[in-house]
Amino acid sequence: MFRLALKNTLYYRGRSITTFLLTFISAYFFIVYVAFTDGSHSSMLKNALEVYTGSLQIYQKEYRDEGGYDYLIEDTEKVFELLNHTEGLKAYSSRLETYGIASSKERSAAIMLTGVDFAKEAQLSELKKAFTEGVYDSKGACLYLGSDLAKKLQVKIGNEVSFVGSAIDYSFVAELFKACGIFKTGMYDFDTQSAFMNREYFDQIFYSQNSSSYIAAMANKMQENDQIAGQITQALPKDLKVYTWEELMKPMVELMEIDSIFGYISMGLFFLVIFFVIMIYGFINVSARIKEFGILKSIGLSDRNIDALLLYEIVILTLAALAVATPLGAYTAYYFEAHPIVIEGMSDMYKEYGVVSDEVPTLFVPFTVAWNTALVFVLNLLSVLYPMFYVRSYTPTEAMRHV
Amino acid sequence: MFKTILEVAYKNAFLRKSRAILLILMIGLSMGIMVGLEGLYNGMYVHMIDKSMRSDSGEIALYAKQYRLENDIKYRIENSEIKVERLAKLSGVDFVLRRLQVEGLAQTATKSNPAKVIGIDLKDEEKFGKFSDFLKSGELNFGKNGIFVGSELAKNLKIKIGSKVIFTTQDSNLEIASVALRVKAIIQTSNIGLDERGIYLPRERAAALMAVDPNSATQIAIRSDSEEIALLQEQIKGLFPNLEVYTFMELYPQLKQMQSMMDIFNAITFTIVMIVVFIGILGVMYVSILDRIREFGILLSIGYAYRYIRIQIISEAFFLGFAGYLLGSLIGFLLLSYMKIYGLDLSMFAEGMESFGMSSTLYATIESTYFISTFFAIVIASVLSVIPPLRKIKKLNPVEVIRDAG
DSSP states (O other): OHHHHHHHHHHOHHHHHHHHHHHHHHHHHHHHHHHHHHHHHHHHHHHHIIIIIOSEEEEETTHHHHOSGGGOBSOHHHHHHHHHTOTTEEEEEEEEEEEEEEEOSSOEEEEEEEEEOHHHHHHHSSTTTTEEEEOSSOOSSEEEEEHHHHHHHTOOTTOEEEEEEEOTTSOEEEEEEEEEEEEOOSOHHHHHHEEEEEHHHHHHHHTOTTOBSEEEEEESSGGGHHHHHHHHHHHSOTTEEEEEHHHHTHHHHHHHHHHHHHHHHHHHHHHHHHHHHHHHHHHHHHHHTHHHHHHHHHTTOOHHHHHHHHHHHHHHHHHHHHHHHHHHHHHHHHHHHHSOEEOTTHHHHTGGGTOOOSEEOOOOOHHHHHHHHHHHHHHHHHTTHHHHHHHHTSOHHHHHHOO | OHHHHHHHHHHHHTTSHHHHHHHHHHHHHHHHHHHHHHHHHHHHHHHHHHHHIIIIIBSEEEEETTHHHHOOTTSOBSSHHHHHHHHHTSTTEEEEEEEEEEEEEEEOSSOEEEEEEEEEOHHHHHHHHOGGGGEEEEOSOOTTTEEEEEHHHHHHHTOOTTOEEEEEEEOTTSOEEEEEEEEEEEEOOSOHHHHHHEEEEEHHHHHHHHTOOTTOBSEEEEEEOOSOHHHHHHHHHHHOTTEEEEEHHHHOHHHHHHHHHHHHHHHHHHHHHHHHHHHHHHHHHHHHHHHTHHHHHHHHHTTOOHHHHHHHHHHHHHHHHHHHHHHHHHHHHHHHHHHHHTOEEOGGGHHHHHHTTOOSEEOOOOOHHHHHHHHHHHHHHHHHHTHHHHHHHHTOOHHHHHHHHO
16 A cells, blocks of 8 residues: 555656645744744843843742842841752852932932842853953942943943942941943843942941842753752742742743744644645545546455555655755754844844844754644644545445546 | 636636635635734734824924933923924824923832833823823822822832832932822833833922923924824924924834834735645646646637637636635634724733733734735736646647547
8 A cells, every 4th residue: 555655646746746845845944933933032031041030039938029128038148058959050149139329420310239249140140241341340339330320320430329228227328339340231121220239348338148139040951940949949948939930030931922822823824724735736636536546446445445545645745845844944943043143233122122132043952843843744644634535425436437 | 708708717616616615715714814913913013003102202202402312301391381382283283292201219118110200291191192091000180199100110119009109319400309109090001111110290290309390391292193204303303403303113113123024024924825825726727727628629629719718717716716815805804803892812921911011902903905915916826826727728739639538
């Protein structure tokens, strides 16, 4: 039966070429499309996580809902001890955030001032990589300012900046700093609102020794992140809670899901048309061969044998197309992962939507390529169902008399 | 004669019912979904533009020189009332309003967030952009010290109706000024900048907070129904050479880019789908003609002109394509009508969509262009698909065909 199917695919060239080409095109574009969609999403998330967020964060339970100094982690060292013994973490660091008004000679702006351990941040986030001028790891009354914030305040390295806010005992804090460093991450809100200072001096003026708003950590492998979060949760005191990046970046994750859904709907449209065309060509081919099927049935082939013949034919054509499309699609996905397409000015245009890079990479995941290919394969198999049903509707005599 | 040809073409087109139904289904379903998607994407875009215009700049907005660069109340428009009156008299201008805006810090007892106070005239905002449509909760009444707060800012500050908020900023004298305010309403404009930062209060109170003349403004926004916005912009530039005049698209270039990208995406989708539809029609027409090749041979041999055969075959393809088009239009129209009236509810992704300035329910638009362009594309695909089979008929030697078939 397989040989007969093979001969038929070679004989009915028009249908074979059309089916082969359409299957090839749909499989190739599907693999590449999904790779670009996943790649751009993954790149946006990766950038956002690596720049500052980290892959997980630990909070006092009420902090994210209520906020404020009443819900700080009070024993940071104890959590550090736990994290020291947790495998799979690349880095971690505590941060203490406060809001206030920063003023230069003529300008004021609302800012988020964060006390950080600069050495640990260099391992954990991209604060150091984002450095543009001045000093990164400054000591004393020094600020590391976002580039847009510096522009807004009209300050340069060495200029004075005052800050008015409150310490964690809610006493009034007014302090004079120097602008010692400037950074630019490309994250819109971050660069316009954030300033950092070394934790030692921060603790002195805000009375925040051993306290943290939260502790951020980065897993070595993102796929192990949930497992690590689970381990940490089990060992943490009950008043603390671990949030994974999916929870921390929920809006962005949801937006990406929406984007993927719309993408799949568009791809679904292509599949629908291609499915119909393959079915139409299959059907035309089958209706032209009704006489042949009548003869086959009259010499003893059952309906199931005819079904098998038609299935073999479509499987041969589909596998042949997929054998070319899959490696080619996989290579395209792999190539553009290593050499992303660059669209100049894209990050600037869409900065409000969390785009921080002009690069549009693909994401090459063999499993994704496999399910993309499998879906095209299944759709092609489905396209032969109606022709099978059509052939079955003829008795051998009717089929042989068919014109 | 022509009528007879059309009748024959019509009967032949639907002679092989299974083939015809498959083809019509293919065209109908693909066109229906394609039109549905186009309307939904377009609707999403149109609503984003509409809400951004109504909540912020209108079709044209004026600023003092340097203001958009520095975002500082130092660069404000003085004597704004007279300017508003002059602008309102221009032809093509529907409504003009002014706003005062300053950036600062919003604080509750436990939370802080950067924010911007926007001084507005509520009645003018209603006329300008139907402000009441943006009300998410509470009531649009400022009262004594009431404010309206952007939805994302309210979420970040964990505030609700009745909560107290302190807003601190630098006034025009470079002094730090603070004011205690009570939340009266939560506003959702789907304009990220406003939803994440906006604190609305009466313009006079905003002026007092900023220590500026109540007759000054940081923005004058214009609603216009003029088709020639660029001309109106030039006219306004001539009237106020000391101010910066921007059209909506100059202020929101990302939306312009989004539109271009969406147009390109729609065009690519449209082209690919139509190419595949063309291949489908081609297959059916080719086989249909091969099935009847003897028939055409006989017709040619008895002196039937080739041009009549051509008209007949083109008509057959047209009838099939048109039947698919009718089904597609029906499916597309029903899909779009549903999405226009009820919208596509994506509230399970509400947090994500609202954070990025989109409404969680997407509404489609219905425009005749969707159906007209598809009609022409299907007609062209149908007519082009018969070229190869027609060429085959043209090369026919009637005697050979009749002999071979016999």
